[in-house]
Amino acid sequence: MACGLPCIGTASGVIPEILSGAGLLVSPSAPAALAEAIAQLLDPDRRRHGGEAARQRALERYSNQRVVEKQLETYSQAVEERRQPPGYSARTRYQDAAEVQLFETVRYRSWLGRMRLRGEQAAVRRVLAAAPAVERIADVPCGIGRWAPVLRERAERIFGLDISWPMLARARAEQAGRLPLALARAEAERLPLADGSVDIVFCFALMKHLPPEAKRAVLAEFARVSRRGLVVSFALFNPVTYLRWRWTMWRQRRSAGATVHSYPLWPGELSALAGELGFRVRRRAGVLGWLSLEKVLYLEKATA
Numbered sequence: 001m002a003c004g005l006p007c008i009g010t011a012s013g014v015i016p017e018i019l020s021g022a023g024l025l026v027s028p029s030a031p032a033a034l035a036e037a038i039a040q041l042l043d044p045d046r047r048r049h050g051g052e053a054a055r056q057r058a059l060e061r062y063s064n065q066r067v068v069e070k071q072l073e074t075y076s077q078a079v080e081e082r083r084q085p086p087g088y089s090a091r092t093r094y095q096d097a098a099e100v101q102l103f104e105t106v107r108y109r110s111w112l113g114r115m116r117l118r119g120e121q122a123a124v125r126r127v128l129a130a131a132p133a134v135e136r137i138a139d140v141p142c143g144i145g146r147w148a149p150v151l152r153e154r155a156e157r158i159f160g161l162d163i164s165w166p167m168l169a170r171a172r173a174e175q176a177g178r179l180p181l182a183l184a185r186a187e188a189e190r191l192p193l194a195d196g197s198v199d200i201v202f203c204f205a206l207m208k209h210l211p212p213e214a215k216r217a218v219l220a221e222f223a224r225v226s227r228r229g230l231v232v233s234f235a236l237f238n239p240v241t242y243l244r245w246r247w248t249m250w251r252q253r254r255s256a257g258a259t260v261h262s263y264p265l266w267p268g269e270l271s272a273l274a275g276e277l278g279f280r281v282r283r284r285a286g287v288l289g290w291l292s293l294e295k296v297l298y299l300e301k302a303t304a
């Protein structure tokens with residue numbers, strides 16, 4: 001690209017992001033498409049325009065100056081991140097390998113856990129069915145990657161992002177190589193994804209851990225990177241779950257040393273927040289019926 005030559009790349013890995021419009025993309029499994037792309041470049045005008053676009057992109061994004069700037073930005077962010085006190089317990093809790101083990105065994109392998117898992121999967125499938133089948137879904141946070149097989153039913157490629165290295169290691173061991181799943185460490189508040197670069201962001205079991213400001217910041221970041229909308233779970237009150245939640249909070253506060261980290265919303269609060277961020281609620285399903293706080297929603301972008 002730096003030499004001003006027109007480029008043809010395969011639509012895999014980071015190549016689409018590097019070319020992003022400044023070259024021709026073909027499927028890695030379609031030799032005829034590659035031949036066709038090469039044939040297009042026999043035309044001198046297309047060759048010249050393609051070469052100019054490639055060089056411009058290389059200078060804009062990959063000059064030494066730009067690369068150094070981006071690296072400095074990344075290091076400054078990392079330093080800043082260490083300075084900030086953790087805003088909520090879920091950020092740090094899953095950094096611990098023992099917690100990862102507990103997440104897998106107790107929550108999803110026990111009898112009760114399996115029942116809950118079935119309820120969660122049914123709710124997610126029902127809501128995903130309201131969203132279009134798409135090319136790219138970002139699963140944030142992906143945890144141990146347990147949603148990847150379900151998401152694969154609706155998307156060509158999945159990007160699994162999570163703040164916890166141990167969770168990502170489990171996801172890699174379980175899923176890598178079996179699914180078109182790319183995994184990386186990232187914070188939901190600062191995703192390493194370009195604006196509108198994924199069709200849908202899927203987010204399960206994070207929102208309920210986030211205090212109001214963090215919830216808003218993460219949803220705004222999801223709004224930035226998604227083209228069509230979000231499939232996201234929230235803890236939502238109804239009168240019965242509200243009373244139960246208050247009772248649980250009261251019990252927890254009374255037991256020494258217990259810390260409460262649960263931030264449910266009333267449906268009206270959620271609709272208002274979604275509206276402010278440019279979403280409308282399209283579908284909603286409960287996990288294990290109306291007695292459970294957890295609901296899965298499809299928030300469609302109002303502009304989609």
Ligand SMILES: C[S@@+](CC[C@H](N)C(=O)[O-])C[C@H]1O[C@@H](n2cnc3c(N)ncnc32)[C@H](O)[C@@H]1O
Binds near residue numbers: 142167203
């Ligand atoms: C309850 S687990 C849910 C994981 C997954 N969505 C699932 O349903 O299996 C919560 C996850 O959120 C991750 N997490 C917490 N805060 C985060 C943040 N700010 N950015 C990215 N991941 C975060 C944790 O590391 C953990 O893997």
